[in-house]
Amino acid sequence: xxxxxxxxxxxxxxxxxxxxxxxxxxxxxxxxxxxxxxxxxxxxxxxxxxxxxxxxxxxxxxxxxxxxxxxxxxxxxxxxxxxxxxxxxxxxxxxxxxxxxxxxxxxxxxxx
Amino acid sequence: xxxxxxxxxxxxxxxxxxxxxxxxxxxxxxxxxxxxxxxxxxxxxxxxxxxxxxxxxxxxxxxxxxxxxxxxxxxxxxxxxxxxxxxxxxxxxxxxxxxxxxxxxxxxxxxxxx
Numbered sequence: 001x002x003x004x005x006x007x008x009x010x011x012x013x014x015x016x017x018x019x020x021x022x023x024x025x026x027x028x029x030x031x032x033x034x035x036x037x038x039x040x041x042x043x044x045x046x047x048x049x050x051x052x053x054x055x056x057x058x059x060x061x062x063x064x065x066x067x068x069x070x071x072x073x074x075x076x077x078x079x080x081x082x083x084x085x086x087x088x089x090x091x092x093x094x095x096x097x098x099x100x101x102x103x104x105x106x107x108x109x110x111x112x
Numbered sequence: 113x114x115x116x117x118x119x120x121x122x123x124x125x126x127x128x129x130x131x132x133x134x135x136x137x138x139x140x141x142x143x144x145x146x147x148x149x150x151x152x153x154x155x156x157x158x159x160x161x162x163x164x165x166x167x168x169x170x171x172x173x174x175x176x177x178x179x180x181x182x183x184x185x186x187x188x189x190x191x192x193x194x195x196x197x198x199x200x201x202x203x204x205x206x207x208x209x210x211x212x213x214x215x216x217x218x219x220x221x222x223x224x225x226x
Contacts, residue, residue, distance in 0.1 A: 006154075031213075041218075042200060042218045042219055043200070048213055100157050103147075103156075104154050105154035106154050
């Protein structure tokens with residue numbers, strides 16, 4: 001199974017700033033994804049991070065707000081731009097390996 | 113949109129009892145997965161069951177899948193305090209199967225009373 005490391009694990013941010021979350025997988029994986037989990041809610045897929053091309057965003061999420069990079073098969077970043085309190089959530093990176101989806105520990109962001 | 117819906121939303125039982133959680137989904141799937149999340153941390157993959165399987169076991173976990181009813185259940189036997197967590201079912205977001213992102217249900221919050 002893939003081991004996924006995310007950082008930061010948590011942060012407190014000021015309104016209007018941007019924060020980049022990093023995700024590192026210990027092996028090469030084909031698919032990487034970013035999810036958001038708002039307080040008390042389930043997970044919602046933000047986008048699929050595509051290696052070498054633009055990410056594929058789900059309905060309700062746009063590149064300007066959540067730019068994603070994936071320079072290689074083991075690493076991806078998610079930026080939460082121009083943050084507002086509504087962006088306070090846990091952001092989780094995941095990777096698909098042999099049909100199963102593995103998750104990092106998540107990055108808990110609080111926007112003041 | 114979320115496809116899986118778990119019930120109950122919350123479940124509190126005594127240690128040693130069995131816990132059963134159910135999940136219903138709306139469209140055809142080729143697999144269904146169950147995850148556990150402890151206190152807002154990352155998700156831990158528990159088990160994947162494919163559409164051609166009816167039941168699968170892993171330790172104290174038993175998962176069933178009824179594709180005719182579009183439902184699945186997760187049974188945890190001989191529960192322990194460490195089983196206290198939220199449990200989510202998840203199905204492929206699109207029809208492609210294992211390489212897709214997943215859509216998650218709202219989860220069942222399980223509390224094991226010592």
